[in-house]
Amino acid sequence: MNDHTSIEEAFRLTERQKSALKKLGIATIEDLLLHFPYRYENPADFKWIKDVSAGESVRVWGKVTKIDYEKTWKKKMNIAYATVEDTTGRIKLVWFRQPYIAKMLPEGSCAIFAGKISVRKGALYLANPLYEIVPCSIIPQFSSVAPAQRLLPLYPTSEGISSLWFQKTIQKVLSRFVALRDLPDPIPQEILRAYHLPDRAVSLRLIHRPKNLAHAEAAKKRFAFEEVFALQLSRLAQKEMVKQNPSFTLANAKEYAEEFERLLPFLLTKAQQRAISDIIRDFESNVPMNRLLEGDVGSGKTAVAACASYIVARNRMQAVYMAPTEILARQHFEGLCKLFAHSNLTLALLTSSQCEKFPSKVDPHRSTHIARAQALRWFNEGVVHILIGTHAIIQKRVSFKNLALAMVDEQHRFGVFQRAALRTKNPKIPHFLSMSATPIPRTLTLAIYADLDLTLLDELPEGRKPIETALVRPADRKKTYEFIRERLAAGEQAFVICPRIEEPEETDRATIEMKSVKAEYAKLKKEIFPEFAIALMHGKLAPKEKEAAMKEFQNKKANIMVSTSVVEVGVDVPNATIIIIEGAERFGLAQLHQFRGRVGRSDKQSYCFVVPTKYSAPVFRRLKALIEAKNGFELAEYDLQFRGAGELAGSQQWGFSDIGMEALKNIKMVEAARHEAKKLIESKTLGRYPLLQDKINRLSTQPIHLE
Numbered sequence: 001m002n003d004h005t006s007i008e009e010a011f012r013l014t015e016r017q018k019s020a021l022k023k024l025g026i027a028t029i030e031d032l033l034l035h036f037p038y039r040y041e042n043p044a045d046f047k048w049i050k051d052v053s054a055g056e057s058v059r060v061w062g063k064v065t066k067i068d069y070e071k072t073w074k075k076k077m078n079i080a081y082a083t084v085e086d087t088t089g090r091i092k093l094v095w096f097r098q099p100y101i102a103k104m105l106p107e108g109s110c111a112i113f114a115g116k117i118s119v120r121k122g123a124l125y126l127a128n129p130l131y132e133i134v135p136c137s138i139i140p141q142f143s144s145v146a147p148a149q150r151l152l153p154l155y156p157t158s159e160g161i162s163s164l165w166f167q168k169t170i171q172k173v174l175s176r177f178v179a180l181r182d183l184p185d186p187i188p189q190e191i192l193r194a195y196h197l198p199d200r201a202v203s204l205r206l207i208h209r210p211k212n213l214a215h216a217e218a219a220k221k222r223f224a225f226e227e228v229f230a231l232q233l234s235r236l237a238q239k240e241m242v243k244q245n246p247s248f249t250l251a252n253a254k255e256y257a258e259e260f261e262r263l264l265p266f267l268l269t270k271a272q273q274r275a276i277s278d279i280i281r282d283f284e285s286n287v288p289m290n291r292l293l294e295g296d297v298g299s300g301k302t303a304v305a306a307c308a309s310y311i312v313a314r315n316r317m318q319a320v321y322m323a324p325t326e327i328l329a330r331q332h333f334e335g336l337c338k339l340f341a342h343s344n345l346t347l348a349l350l351t352s353s354q355c356e357k358f359p360s361k362v363d364p365h366r367s368t369h370i371a372r373a374q375a376l377r378w379f380n381e382g383v384v385h386i387l388i389g390t391h392a393i394i395q396k397r398v399s400f401k402n403l404a405l406a407m408v409d410e411q412h413r414f415g416v417f418q419r420a421a422l423r424t425k426n427p428k429i430p431h432f433l434s435m436s437a438t439p440i441p442r443t444l445t446l447a448i449y450a451d452l453d454l455t456l457l458d459e460l461p462e463g464r465k466p467i468e469t470a471l472v473r474p475a476d477r478k479k480t481y482e483f484i485r486e487r488l489a490a491g492e493q494a495f496v497i498c499p500r501i502e503e504p505e506e507t508d509r510a511t512i513e514m515k516s517v518k519a520e521y522a523k524l525k526k527e528i529f530p531e532f533a534i535a536l537m538h539g540k541l542a543p544k545e546k547e548a549a550m551k552e553f554q555n556k557k558a559n560i561m562v563s564t565s566v567v568e569v570g571v572d573v574p575n576a577t578i579i580i581i582e583g584a585e586r587f588g589l590a591q592l593h594q595f596r597g598r599v600g601r602s603d604k605q606s607y608c609f610v611v612p613t614k615y616s617a618p619v620f621r622r623l624k625a626l627i628e629a630k631n632g633f634e635l636a637e638y639d640l641q642f643r644g645a646g647e648l649a650g651s652q653q654w655g656f657s658d659i660g661m662e663a664l665k666n667i668k669m670v671e672a673a674r675h676e677a678k679k680l681i682e683s684k685t686l687g688r689y690p691l692l693q694d695k696i697n698r699l700s701t702q703p704i705h706l707e
Contacts, residue, residue: 001176003030003183011169016160023158029173030183033204035166036223036659037153040216043140046112050088054119060126061112061139062086069099084113086139092125097474101131104614110136114617130617137164151210170208186691187226191676197222220659221669227659228670230692232677234699235450239290240681242451245429247288248404250315253280260310263339268303271295271459275304278455282431283311289405289431295457296632297597298464301435304457305407306336308433313345313385317404321388324410326351326543327550327571332409333358333367333388340386341365348375350389350398353543357384407433437594437632450674458633467600469608469627472580480609481528484578487607488532488559494578495598496520496562499586501538514613515582521562529560537563568594574602584610585619593632 001010006028007021026032047058067082078099083090095101105111115129138152155166185200192199198218207219257276261268275293282289295301309319323329333349337358349356355375360368378384382401434452472480484494498515521536535549535558552558554573568591579599584592599606612619629635680686686693
């Protein structure tokens, strides 16, 4: 057996296990050894059920042997109750006003429960305990637990394979793999010594067989450094390659920026002015701009991008602006058409379903639909100065005469291949401006975007009021609806966000309470707000239906829009002052913050109501952060600090492990990795380390998505 041995050669596997390992990206012994625990359980932290006593706060683990719910006759209160047992006894659990828990914890499931022991009629019970479902295999037998027992590693799993299988199989590999000490290490030895990091072989034993948490943390630190270091090298190498190629030098950039500012019906913030100055400085050099414009929702990134495109167009060159959705692309197109109505510039919109040009030959102040073949000729001939569109822009048939600026909005929604495709549209590398409203902590920015210069928009336009955010419990729903009714009657509008489009044919505990837009639309229209007009929006609608629904809402013909996450980014309806997010725990914090940014876009007071369908400690902790955070950047730092393994990023998304993501909490580690990566790139000695080069090559071919 060696690190390249196939798992199927080394172990007898069922078809379900083979399928599960494939989903997890595990094919070789090395892949298996690099499948790290996401956390550890210490049996000493738990109490046996037989040892609990009234009044104490405890953690117990056990199997659910009975669960149900009922409504009390006198108080009309819904109560869920369960019986849980371990090998020493059983105890009753009670949840008041949380009947759905009976569907979340089926009989036979195992979980960790935390709460305070109460007494009723001489019987002990846990009242409203928090819970976390865990594999039954980790629950120890009474006779087997001793105070000195090792920590139990819990591994990420997939259907058909358990955490216990990983525990046993990895222990077999560690026992049988005599050549483990000879495993090649991609990190140069001098760097390991400089930062007191254990080598790869020692770290593998520490992370899978830790005697204590300190051992596990030391191993995590080493593997985290490896991933951040490799990512830094990959990004810095790309940056050096870009610098070696000249780009377009744009004349009179400052003069044209002042011209643009006079077109605006509002004053730019100081942060926007700084961002435009950064872009002008890049334009005046012949080195391709490679800049990330990061700003909170509503901070005015679009105005900065519009200024950059205006400077390019006034130089009689071309700019493209790629947005992640048709709704957002059309909104930007219409906004720029209005802004540049008297500027003698030609703009076009290109999506998978339509193509439009502004100004039209019929009316120079309106856009008109044009044939795709004609549009492609105009792009190629340089007739169109600014092109706004979706992924349709990066099709092979789309080419340009002199593309000087490529812009990507909500850049985290695109992969590196898609972003790179924009840069290959003509022989000379265009300037590149990437934008994101998803709040990214400084450490994450340093690690992932080492190839980008960073401009931060940390200021909101004058007159904007902080959005009031509140958690809505089941008992508060009626009161919330009445408040919304008052605001709608006053002429304001509301968004209602749901996690899915339709009700599933079969429900399970993960989806039983998750609302769909179709069902919620019907309920609100018939039962809750029959007096108001309601629009429906979701991803399965045809482009024309989406456009019609959006126009209806923007023109105030609809009071409420019920939608999935398709309105997450960029949608600008200043009259919308209320947003309800159903199933809030189904979305990440950054996504929830984006949703909240759909309101608060005028001088009116706006409100965000967060409605979870399940209540547990992690859910409350995350939603509390959303409510208390003053801005997106503060929220992002919280998210990075507290999100559990598998939530922030995973191998399915971009090949950077959760342990690597954990490292980004440590700014010193990221800066150390960056320092060492810069030394290697500048000294041109990377070629001495083939294993490191191979790791970098793999990283550079993987798309990055943060959602």
